[in-house]
Amino acid sequence: xxxxxxxxxxxxxxxxxxxxxxxxxxxxxxxxxxxxxxxxxxxxxxxxxxxxxxxxxxxxxxxxxxxxxxxxxxxxxxxxxxxxxxxxxxxxxxxxxxxxxxxxxxxxxxxxxxxxxxxxxxxxxxxxxxxxxxxxxxxxxxxxxxxxxxxxxxxxxxxxxxxxxxxxxxxxxxxxxxxxxxxxxxxxxxxxxxxxxxxxxxxxxxxxxxxxxxxxxxxxxxxxxxxxxxxxxxxxxxxxxxxxxxxxxxxxxxxxxxxxxxxxxxxxxxxxxxxxxxxxxxxxx
Numbered sequence: 001x002x003x004x005x006x007x008x009x010x011x012x013x014x015x016x017x018x019x020x021x022x023x024x025x026x027x028x029x030x031x032x033x034x035x036x037x038x039x040x041x042x043x044x045x046x047x048x049x050x051x052x053x054x055x056x057x058x059x060x061x062x063x064x065x066x067x068x069x070x071x072x073x074x075x076x077x078x079x080x081x082x083x084x085x086x087x088x089x090x091x092x093x094x095x096x097x098x099x100x101x102x103x104x105x106x107x108x109x110x111x112x113x114x115x116x117x118x119x120x121x122x123x124x125x126x127x128x129x130x131x132x133x134x135x136x137x138x139x140x141x142x143x144x145x146x147x148x149x150x151x152x153x154x155x156x157x158x159x160x161x162x163x164x165x166x167x168x169x170x171x172x173x174x175x176x177x178x179x180x181x182x183x184x185x186x187x188x189x190x191x192x193x194x195x196x197x198x199x200x201x202x203x204x205x206x207x208x209x210x211x212x213x214x215x216x217x218x219x220x221x222x223x224x225x226x227x228x229x230x231x232x233x234x235x236x237x238x239x240x241x242x243x244x245x246x247x248x249x250x251x252x253x254x255x256x257x258x259x260x261x262x263x264x265x266x267x268x269x270x271x272x273x274x275x276x277x278x279x280x281x282x283x284x285x
Contacts, residue, residue, distance in 0.1 A: 080125040
């Protein structure tokens with residue numbers, strides 16, 4: 001069984017374990033999740049949601065939007081892509097087995113299709129990151145997470161980080177399905193806005209405002225044993241095992257009760273048989 005103090009991770013690369021350290025500083029924090037995807041599976045902000053944080057989920061795919069609205073009613077969900085300007089953009093929707101690969105890059109979609117996956121073009125509303133940050137006072141957003149499959153430069157160019165001052169910016173910083181870094185394309189925007197990179201976890205870069213030394217210290221090491229965390233699937237398996245053990249104990253108790261009842265019946269039958277075999281009294285002469 002999972003203990004009360006154990007942190008359950010739902011994210012793909014334990015990003016939520018690292019960000020979960022902020023809960024001690026801010027019990028009711030705020031996030032903007034750009035490219036939210038599924039509301040639970042491989043989601044970076046769901047664990048924070050369970051801890052009491054709330055925010056805006058931005059997602060262009062309708063199926064995921066519907067699930068986000070259903071599973072996370074206390075968040076705001078915006079059906080849109082995030083880009084350099086307000087308007088619309090053509091996206092290429094990934095198949096069900098690889099939903100996170102949805103992209104605005106036709107070349108990336110073509111590479112996937114060459115490998116046998118079918119992508120479908122669709123038009124999505126597009127908003128700027130500044131338009132989302134403007135819903136909050138400066139500094140009120142604690143985490144901005146960006147997972148946009150190649151649109152990182154457009155997203156970051158659309159935000160005035162020096163004015164809006166979110167505490168932490170987390171950017172998926174490799175090419176889709178490759179370890180090749182893309183940070184050289186867009187990182188200067190974040191650094192010039194007064195942030196420093198505190199952690200690269202192999203997939204994402206974590207940036208913290210230079211004036212938040214306590215936050216930078218918290219987000220400077222990857223997820224580790226001292227975070228007391230477990231993956232959601234492991235927690236589910238533990239729960240399943242616990243339920244199976246409970247069912248087994250119930251079945252075992254029931255079987256013992258049946259054996260006891262059967263023993264009682266056998267004893268009664270033996271008594272009845274003894275009485276039927278007992279001779280009657282002799283007749284008087």
